[in-house]
Amino acid sequence: MRVLVLAVLAAWLGFGFNTASAEVPHPPLEAYGDLPSIRYMALSPDGSIVAFAERRERADYLVTFDFATRQKTYHVKIDDVATRDIWFADEENIVILASETKFVIGFRGEFEYSGAFSFSLKTKKLTFLLRGTDNIYPAQGGLGRIVGDDADPGYIFMPAYVGDRYFHPNYSLLRVNLKTGKGRRFKSGVDNTVDWFVDKDGTVLAREDYNNTTDTYRVYTYVNGKRELIYELETSQLPPGVTGIKADWSALLFSDGSDADDSGNVYELDFSGQLTPASLGGKGGTIERIIKDGNRFVLGVEYSGAVPSYKFYDPDVDAAVSGMVNQFSTASVNLVSWTDDWSKLLYLIYGSDTPGSYVLQDRETGQMMLVADERDNIPPDAVGQMVSVNYKARDGLNIPSILTWPAGVDIETASKLPLVVMPHGGPESYDAVGFDWMAQYFANRGYLVLQPNFRGSSGYGTEHRILGKGEWGGKMQDDITDGVQTLVEQGLADPTRVCIVGASYGGYAALAGGAFTPDLYKCVVAIAPVSDIRPLLVDVKWDNGRKHWALDYWQENIGDLDEEREKLDAISPARAADKFTAPVLLIHGNDDTVVPIKQSEIMERALEKAGKDVTFLELEGEDHWMSDGDTRIDALRAMATFIDQHIGAEAE
Numbered sequence: 001m002r003v004l005v006l007a008v009l010a011a012w013l014g015f016g017f018n019t020a021s022a023e024v025p026h027p028p029l030e031a032y033g034d035l036p037s038i039r040y041m042a043l044s045p046d047g048s049i050v051a052f053a054e055r056r057e058r059a060d061y062l063v064t065f066d067f068a069t070r071q072k073t074y075h076v077k078i079d080d081v082a083t084r085d086i087w088f089a090d091e092e093n094i095v096i097l098a099s100e101t102k103f104v105i106g107f108r109g110e111f112e113y114s115g116a117f118s119f120s121l122k123t124k125k126l127t128f129l130l131r132g133t134d135n136i137y138p139a140q141g142g143l144g145r146i147v148g149d150d151a152d153p154g155y156i157f158m159p160a161y162v163g164d165r166y167f168h169p170n171y172s173l174l175r176v177n178l179k180t181g182k183g184r185r186f187k188s189g190v191d192n193t194v195d196w197f198v199d200k201d202g203t204v205l206a207r208e209d210y211n212n213t214t215d216t217y218r219v220y221t222y223v224n225g226k227r228e229l230i231y232e233l234e235t236s237q238l239p240p241g242v243t244g245i246k247a248d249w250s251a252l253l254f255s256d257g258s259d260a261d262d263s264g265n266v267y268e269l270d271f272s273g274q275l276t277p278a279s280l281g282g283k284g285g286t287i288e289r290i291i292k293d294g295n296r297f298v299l300g301v302e303y304s305g306a307v308p309s310y311k312f313y314d315p316d317v318d319a320a321v322s323g324m325v326n327q328f329s330t331a332s333v334n335l336v337s338w339t340d341d342w343s344k345l346l347y348l349i350y351g352s353d354t355p356g357s358y359v360l361q362d363r364e365t366g367q368m369m370l371v372a373d374e375r376d377n378i379p380p381d382a383v384g385q386m387v388s389v390n391y392k393a394r395d396g397l398n399i400p401s402i403l404t405w406p407a408g409v410d411i412e413t414a415s416k417l418p419l420v421v422m423p424h425g426g427p428e429s430y431d432a433v434g435f436d437w438m439a440q441y442f443a444n445r446g447y448l449v450l451q452p453n454f455r456g457s458s459g460y461g462t463e464h465r466i467l468g469k470g471e472w473g474g475k476m477q478d479d480i481t482d483g484v485q486t487l488v489e490q491g492l493a494d495p496t497r498v499c500i501v502g503a504s505y506g507g508y509a510a511l512a513g514g515a516f517t518p519d520l521y522k523c524v525v526a527i528a529p530v531s532d533i534r535p536l537l538v539d540v541k542w543d544n545g546r547k548h549w550a551l552d553y554w555q556e557n558i559g560d561l562d563e564e565r566e567k568l569d570a571i572s573p574a575r576a577a578d579k580f581t582a583p584v585l586l587i588h589g590n591d592d593t594v595v596p597i598k599q600s601e602i603m604e605r606a607l608e609k610a611g612k613d614v615t616f617l618e619l620e621g622e623d624h625w626m627s628d629g630d631t632r633i634d635a636l637r638a639m640a641t642f643i644d645q646h647i648g649a650e651a652e
Contacts, residue, residue, distance in 0.1 A: 024381060024408035024444070029640060031377040032441035033633035034058065038372050040086040041358050042094075043337040047344035050337075050358075050371065051094050053083050058629055062086070062096065062119060065371070075119060076126050082627040084114070084144075087337070089294075090153040093178045094119045095129075097144045099623075114144030116158070118178040127181040130160060130174070136183075137161035137169040147173070149294035151200040154178050157186065159196050173198065194238070197245060197252070199295050205245060206252055210238050217241070219252070221271050230273035236552040242269070243290050244298040247313065253278060253290060253298050266290070286461055291335070304459035306388035306402065307332040307433050317342050320363050332433040348374065350434045352385040374435070382407055384443030386433045391486040393455070393479045397467070400460055401483060402431045404439050404449040417448040418497035418647045419487060421513075421521075423480050424451065425504030427468060430459035438501065441636060442643070448493060454479035454509075472533070472558050473571030477512050484520060496522070497647035501639065503527035504595060504624065511573035511584070511603065518581040523646035525639050527587045528595045528624055531603035532574040537561040539596060577606035583613035585642045587635050589622025615642070 034055065041052040047067075054063040054074075060083055062075045081098040089095050096117040116129040130136055130143055140161045148157035158176050160183065163169030168191035174183030187196070187204050197206040204222045211217075217239060219231040231254075233239065240255040243266065251268040254275070266278045266287060288304035291312070300312030300321075309325060312318040324347060325333045331351030336358075338345045345361045356374030384404045391399050405411050420442045424431050431451035439449040453460060454476045456468015468476050480500075487493035500521050502510040507529025514524035530536055540551050541561065555561060559568045569575050584607060588600040600616060607614035617638050619631040626632045 025379050026444060027378050027382055029441065029636055030633050031375065032437045032444075033636035034629040035060070035627075035632070036356065036374045037376045038358065038374050040083065041336065041346060041348070041372070042087045043339055043344060043346050043360075044088050045091055045340045047339040050346070051086055051088065052372075053078060053086060055629065062094065064094075064121070075121075075124065078117075081115070082623065089118065089146075089149065089156055089178060092121050093154065094121065095146065095156070095178075097146075099144070114142055116144040116146060118181070120179065123179075125179075127178065129156075129176055129178070129181045130158065130183050131181050133160070133162075133174065133181075133183040135162050135164070135169075137163055147196050147296070148198040149200055150175065150202065157196070157198050157202075158183060159189075159193075161191075173204065175202070195242065197242060197296060199297075205249075206242060208241050212238075219254075219269065223249075223271050230271060231269055231275070237556075244292045244296045247297050247299065286459060288459065302335070304430065305432065306400065308334060310335065314342070316363075320345065320361065324359075324361060346371070350386075352383060353380045355380070355383055355435045355440070378440075382444050383435075384440055384449070385411065388433065391483055393475070393482045395475070397455060397464075397479070399455075399479050399483060400453045402433065402439075402451040402453075404436075404443045404451070406446045406448060407444045409446075414448075415491045416494040417492060418446065419484065419493040419499070420447045420449045420643065421480060421484055421498065421500045422449060422451045423454065423500070423502045423506040423509040424457070425502070425506045426458070427454075427456045427472075427476065427505040428458045428465060430457040432459070437632075438636065438639070441640070445640070445644075445648070447643075447648075448487070450483055450487060452480050452483040469557050470559065472508070473512050473516065477509060477516060480509055480513065481517050481520060499523040499525065499643050499647050501525040501527075501643075502529070503626075505530065507595075508573070512571070514580050514582050514584060515573040515576040516579070518579055521582045523643060524580075524582050524584045525587070525642065526584065526600070526603070527626070527635070528589065528592055529573075529586070529599060529603065530595055531599045531606075532572045533558055533568045534561065534565065534572070535602065536595070536599060537568070574603045574606040577603075577610040577612060580607060580610070580612045583642075583646065584615070585638065586614065586616040587619065587638065588616075589619040589624065589626065589631065591621055592624045594624035 037055050039053045041050050043050055049064050049066050051064045053060050059077060060079045062078050063072060065072045078096060083098050085097040087095055099114045118127045118129055143160060146156050146158050150156055156176050158174050159171055160174055161169040162172045162185060170191060171189040171193035172185050173187040173196040175186040176183040189207060192209050192211045193207060194210050195208040198204050207220045209218045215234055215236050217233045217235055218229055220227050221230050242252045242254050244253040251270040254267050254269040268276050268278045286304045287301050289302040290298055291300045291302060292298055300310060303309045310321045321335060328349055331349050334348045336346050336348050343363050347359045349357045349359055355378045358371040360369040360371050384407045387403045389401050389403045393399050422439055430453045443449050455464060456471060456476050458465050484498055488495045498521055500510045500513040507526035510524050510526040511529050511531055513521055537554055540554055586600045586604055588597045590597050604614055604616045622628050622631040626635060
């Protein structure tokens with residue numbers, strides 16, 4: 001465990017904008033493809049220790065590090081399920097959130113099950129929370145949700161469906177014993193309840209319901225000792241809803257999901273039902289995250305962009321966090337954990353000179369401490385420089401993007417580099433400065449990497465996001481094409497060596513690039529892609545029902561399943577397989593519950609029928625996010641071989 005106390009940590013880390021390096025190390029492919037060495041680091045409530053998942057020899061362990069003794073302790077292997085998060089419920093109990101994909105007897109299809117575990121630092125016992133609780137409904141995916149801490153150490157609040165599997169179970173609030181794992185019903189909901197809000201003393205403050213049959217969303221409060229309806233909205237899609245509680249108990253922080261403004265559409269909903277715009281600080285911009293305590297009382301906000309910025313209600317905390325952001329001005333400073341009294345703050349910092357560093361800020365001493373590197377097997381000199389760039393789409397729209405230069409290249413003289421274009425998934429997501437394992441691998445091997453935040457991306461205002469509605473295969477795709485052409489026109493990219501790589505929606509965009517701009521790309525890599533839109537929407541309707549909000553969402557953003565069949569077929573790459581000229585590599589996990597693997601199977605069959613060059617790598621036991629380190633390595637190895645063959649040194 002690397003621990004260094006430095007007065008000016010930023011200077012030691014050397015964050016800045018470098019030119020060419022004489023020697024560039026090339027870590028093995030496994031260093032990029034495998035999961036990070038350190039993940040999900042969290043501070044204990046008093047800041048005396050940190051807990052995290054450590055990856056060693058392809059296995060994950062729950063580990064703690066004591067700052068006073070400098071002692072690192074390996075507690076338990078946590079490798080059987082995919083770890084999603086780690087935090088402290090109290091000084092003694094660590095909570096681990098994990099998920100697993102499996103079938104449930106008597107129910108259709110696979111479920112992505114989340115589950116929460118508690119680990120006692122005192123007894124060294126790992127306990128599956130809610131297991132053995134009476135009448136827990138078997139087919140529910142969100143069993144790992146935790147919505148509140150309890151003032152009594154050893155207890156937390158968790159919602160779950162409770163009731164007979166053959167009837168409508170109630171989504172109730174349970175008080176869960178961390179020692180035994182069993183929950184006791186604390187407050188009963190109904191079958192269409194979706195969330196609960198509770199304080200440490202067990203006062204239930206609010207409940208949200210959404211009736212998908214009547215398209216009715218409701219917010220209830222219990223602040224006067226009885227349930228009261230304070231807000232009602234007719235909507236065909238489940239809105240973001242209540243996101244937190246004001247620290248002074250005066251109102252709920254609320255979003256109706258509208259496209260009214262760029263501030264994250266956040267309002268204050270007081271307990272009488274009055275809705276007013278929220279005052280979340282004066283920095284402006286799109287809200288990426290509302291920062292809350294364990295009971296979801298709001299402390300501040302994080303704003304999106306190429307690098308994050310913050311605003312806190314407490315002026316002292318605001319000054320401390322702003323000071324860190326300013327000191328590491330060229331890096332992405334991500335606040336990940338803090339002590340109960342905010343005397344210590346933990347950050348994960350990414351930049352062009354680090355693959356990720358966990359840094360502790362001690363407000364009492366004014367010191368900073370480098371706690372650990374997220375990837376200790378990738379040296380700083382191997383990291384490609386990440387630059388926030390903008391270019392104009394053909395209709396004049398500004399497209400913010402991340403450009404990653406090959407490690408060691410002199411950016412002042414570089415020209416005609418082989419280019420890997422990586423459109424992100426979502427599509428309502430965005431790429432920012434950080435350590436993208438695929439982008440960094442290819443940058444380390446000499447490729448220029450473009451990650452465009454095309455219209456439809458989040459993070460850059462509501463207008464930019466909603467411009468993507470109905471533009472799958474249209475202007476969203478044009479934005480990606482225009483980014484490639486801009487780099488070619490500037491002399492930075494070699495037009496004869498361009499490959500497009502993407503996952504999820506990015507996989508669709510990769511296939512769309514191969515189908516609709518076949519002269520632009522020499523190879524196509526699509527990971528968990530959508531290839532044929534109508535069958536995808538049919539699956540959504542089949543799994544959820546014709547009136548479900550999920551179907552409404554996708555039809556609003558892509559097209560109507562019944563009324564726009566020709567449009568949906570026209571933008572489906574599988575129905576344009578004959579237009580491909582570039583070879584295609586398909587990669588898909590067979591445990592994907594987001595985009596079914598049959599979407600890749602459809603694409604493979606269509607390309608084979610058209611006589612095109614296609615390779616399909618099926619990842620056994622892998623989910624949508626490639627959460628398994630071993631299969632990620634397999635996928636990256638296949639991608640590296642494929643891309644090198646078509647636009648790398650092997651192709652010259």
